[in-house]
Amino acid sequence: MSLQEDLKKNTGEEEKRLRDRGEKSFIKRKREVRAKMILFNSSLALIIILIVLVGKVVSLNTADNKTETVSEKTAQEMNKEEKQEESKEKSKEQEEQPEPEATKMPEAVQTAAGGTSRWIRKDLDANKPMVALTFDDGPYAPVTNKILETLKKHDAKATFFCVGNRIPSYSDVVKKAYNQGCQLASHTYEHKVLSTAKKKQITWQLKKTDNTLQNVIGCHTTALRPPGGFVNDKVRKTVNVPMVCWNVDSEDWKSRNTKKVLKRCNSIKDGDIVLMHDLYPTTAKAVETLVPKLCKKGFQLVTVDELFYYKGIKTEAGKVYFSGK
């Protein structure tokens, strides 16, 4: 073999070796790439599966929320409907409520002043100053009883404008007030603002209270205090007794403070009608001081019917009175 041939052969072998080595590394690389591809693909598949799963969970949640919102809305609507239905039924009930027997005031006991003789003492001095203390929104035994105690102690009378639906719970205190010579009058059955009520409702409120009171004390009411003092033409035409408002407001419901109540009552004059509420212990406490103070000043503490009677005021049904002046 010539040197040239030998060189050629060596080069060929070298090339072959190199080629073999190259192929091997190519195959190795190819394998590596394939492995990476498999890893990549399976990761991708896993990610897709995860995305799909998350997507499903989210969509399920949203669906749940939607259902909740819908059911909430339905519940709200149902509630609203129920309430509407209830109020319809209520107003229907009210309209269908059997009308109590007509309130007829026996002519025989009616005085010239329009009240009944039951509430009027005949032995008072018309020339001495008079004041009518009035108590609204009761009866309420814990407070009304205290006020009655004070009144009894000083032989003083007052007028209680009762909320009709409270009377059955406190019938004992109502009887006690009546037996003490205090006047029991109406403040409607449900503390109803009459100026915004229908004619039928006004009549119902008055008759129901009158009947309830009559069941306890055996006589009719002769005066009404319209809740809040709200009156209009419809009320004037419908109410069958005189309406008694006030000209001195103790604002006891507002202050609930004995000293403040007494201050508001500091300049009481002859013929005044004082507004108070037998709901607050602070009012009962104020009355404890006010009653003897007024008596000492020479005032006669009278019922509203007495005040009108002695002041010569001929009260009429449906008319509003603020004082005995």
Ligand SMILES: [Zn+2]
């Ligand atoms: Zn009231």
